[in-house]
Amino acid sequence: MRDVGTLLEALPYIREFHGKTVVIKYGGAAMEDPALREEFARDVVLLKYVGLNPIVVHGGGPEITAYMERLDMPVEFVGGLRVSSEDTVEVAKMVLMGKVNKEIVLRLNRHGQPAVGLCGDDGSLFRVARRAAPGGEDIGFVGRIERVDIGVIEHISSDYIPVIASVGADREGRSYNVNADEAAGAVAGAMGAYKVVFLTDVAGWLEQQADPQSLIRQATVGQVQDAVAQLDGGMRPKLEACVGAINDGVTAAHILDGRIPHSLLLELFTDAGIGTKIEAAP
Numbered sequence: 001m002r003d004v005g006t007l008l009e010a011l012p013y014i015r016e017f018h019g020k021t022v023v024i025k026y027g028g029a030a031m032e033d034p035a036l037r038e039e040f041a042r043d044v045v046l047l048k049y050v051g052l053n054p055i056v057v058h059g060g061g062p063e064i065t066a067y068m069e070r071l072d073m074p075v076e077f078v079g080g081l082r083v084s085s086e087d088t089v090e091v092a093k094m095v096l097m098g099k100v101n102k103e104i105v106l107r108l109n110r111h112g113q114p115a116v117g118l119c120g121d122d123g124s125l126f127r128v129a130r131r132a133a134p135g136g137e138d139i140g141f142v143g144r145i146e147r148v149d150i151g152v153i154e155h156i157s158s159d160y161i162p163v164i165a166s167v168g169a170d171r172e173g174r175s176y177n178v179n180a181d182e183a184a185g186a187v188a189g190a191m192g193a194y195k196v197v198f199l200t201d202v203a204g205w206l207e208q209q210a211d212p213q214s215l216i217r218q219a220t221v222g223q224v225q226d227a228v229a230q231l232d233g234g235m236r237p238k239l240e241a242c243v244g245a246i247n248d249g250v251t252a253a254h255i256l257d258g259r260i261p262h263s264l265l266l267e268l269f270t271d272a273g274i275g276t277k278i279e280a281a282p
Contacts, residue, residue, distance in 0.1 A: 057166060079133040079135060086140075188245040
């Protein structure tokens with residue numbers, strides 16, 4: 001009966017989200033742990049089967065770092081963004097597009113839904129320009145997304161699950177590393193997504209970064225904007241991406257602990273939810 005109750009609890013959410021687009025930023029432990037990788041693939045396939053239109057946007061920071069270290073390349077982050085030389089971008093494209101993207105596609109295929117891998121270069125999906133770190137530091141070939149051309153996603157998403165790697169190019173064809181959180185927020189806004197979900201390695205947005213019990217369960221865009229300038233590290237680009245997506249019309253953004261099995265389903269289809277939900281001001 002408990003299982004039946006769970007299904008009944010999910011029903012109104014499935015009805016509400018039916019036919020809606022949900023963009024999922026896939027990263028952190030959910031990408032690294034073999035069991036969590038399989039659970040994530042099953043969860044995304046389930047979303048497709050019950051009538052949602054999931055779009056997966058991914059990074060692959062730990063794998064990029066591992067390959068850079070094997071090649072004796074320097075690894076440096078500023079404001080949560082990877083400092084990227086031309087060689088760094090070459091390694092990032094190799095890892096993200098040649099390895100990580102195809103592994104995600106294969107898992108989704110295996111669990112029952114056909115998926116198609118893309119990156120920002122495909123169909124001119126991302127037009128980017130060089131950006132600086134939040135403090136103005138030069139961080140090399142790191143791109144800020146100026147435009148998302150959603151044509152290629154629209155052609156694919158009715159029949160397939162799009163899986164998008166976070167790289168892109170500028171008008172002159174120079175390649176850039178793109179923060180995956182920013183890419184997910186930009187895709188969500190351009191697609192008019194109903195929700196955007198960020199999987200990470202903490203419980204959500206924490207009031208005190210060292211205290212997992214200080215989870216902020218709900219916040220408005222205004223509250224996030226007031227706080228984000230004081231933050232550093234990986235949470236800052238996630239919150240900035242949440243603000244950008246909501247300002248572009250996305251109904252809600254969620255930051256979830258990807259270390260919890262089925263965190264995506266728990267947040268979307270249960271009354272309590274498990275992470276941080278950010279919305280526009282009421």
